[in-house]
Amino acid sequence: MKQLLIVLFVFVVLPSMAQDSALVFHPKRLITLEGGSNFRDLGGYPAGRKHVKWGKIFRSADISKLTDNDLTKLSQLHLAVVCDLRGPDEVKNGPDKIPSQTRYLNLPAGSEQLKINPNFNQINADSMMRSIYAQTSYLKAKYRPMFDEMLQMPTDQALMFHCTAGKDRTGIGAALILSALGVDKKYIIADYTATDVFWKLTREKMLQAMASRGGNPEKLRALLEAQPAYIQSFFDTIDKNFGSMDNFLHQELGLSNTQLKKLKKQYLQ
Numbered sequence: 001m002k003q004l005l006i007v008l009f010v011f012v013v014l015p016s017m018a019q020d021s022a023l024v025f026h027p028k029r030l031i032t033l034e035g036g037s038n039f040r041d042l043g044g045y046p047a048g049r050k051h052v053k054w055g056k057i058f059r060s061a062d063i064s065k066l067t068d069n070d071l072t073k074l075s076q077l078h079l080a081v082v083c084d085l086r087g088p089d090e091v092k093n094g095p096d097k098i099p100s101q102t103r104y105l106n107l108p109a110g111s112e113q114l115k116i117n118p119n120f121n122q123i124n125a126d127s128m129m130r131s132i133y134a135q136t137s138y139l140k141a142k143y144r145p146m147f148d149e150m151l152q153m154p155t156d157q158a159l160m161f162h163c164t165a166g167k168d169r170t171g172i173g174a175a176l177i178l179s180a181l182g183v184d185k186k187y188i189i190a191d192y193t194a195t196d197v198f199w200k201l202t203r204e205k206m207l208q209a210m211a212s213r214g215g216n217p218e219k220l221r222a223l224l225e226a227q228p229a230y231i232q233s234f235f236d237t238i239d240k241n242f243g244s245m246d247n248f249l250h251q252e253l254g255l256s257n258t259q260l261k262k263l264k265k266q267y268l269q
Helices: 002-024 068-075 088-093 122-133 139-151 169-180 185-193 200-212 217-224 228-242 245-251 257-267
Strands: 057-060 079-084 103-106 158-162
Touching: 002 185, 057 169, 079 139, 122 217, 122 228, 139 158, 139 169, 139 257, 158 169, 169 185, 169 228, 169 245, 185 228, 200 217, 228 245
Parallel strands: 057 158, 079 103, 079 158
Antiparallel strands: none
16 A cells, blocks of 8 residues: 555656646746846746736846846836835835836835844744734735736736845735636745745845855845745635635725636736
8 A cells, every 4th residue: 555655646746746846937937137036927827727827927026236138128028017015215225127118116015114033043933934924914005006007907018016035025915916816826835935946046145145244144044935834824814814815805905806807807818
């Protein structure tokens, strides 16, 4: 029996995992930039019998250091609006660089004020991050405007949203959008954790810089990782407080059935 289970795992589970990984790291996913990282397309993920359209929804890390070549590349994406999820100080210290034809929308909503205890250690970093992801009071103010932008978006244009690392605030935004489009949670979690690959070089440079100043990079590492438990804490909180993600989208974000159908019609194929 044990040998049979091993065979089933190899021939059934592993191929499925490989297929999922191939989708998350699809060649069309990552858009390489000279002055940015973790800029990627949310297209291709299955949603029932359809999938998310490529070239319509993008997520990213910081875009304050983009080069002229980067801006040219972004211009070709037909971005109607960039939603900046960072707080006022972050925006002031590193203003976005975006194509001239792209509109800018800042959506801080107070989430950047969630304080992290500077005396945390490796042991409690996990629980600390889970608690941050479990806070939902700011979600409507921060993310409903992104849905409004999507609902009024011309069909030949696209939306992009980002924060500093493209991990936490951006990760929750991606989770809400993909959930509204009917994407299975396993793909949403996989897309979230992919930040550890797409943002790895930038993260390691930050940790090295911290070490060069006498800091402890390993103390910060857990906070810069996109661990599945973090986004799972977000989903668990939604289920606990609202019963389901569908209830949250209706009751908290105020998205009607008509609006959800419109989103699926426009962003799925």
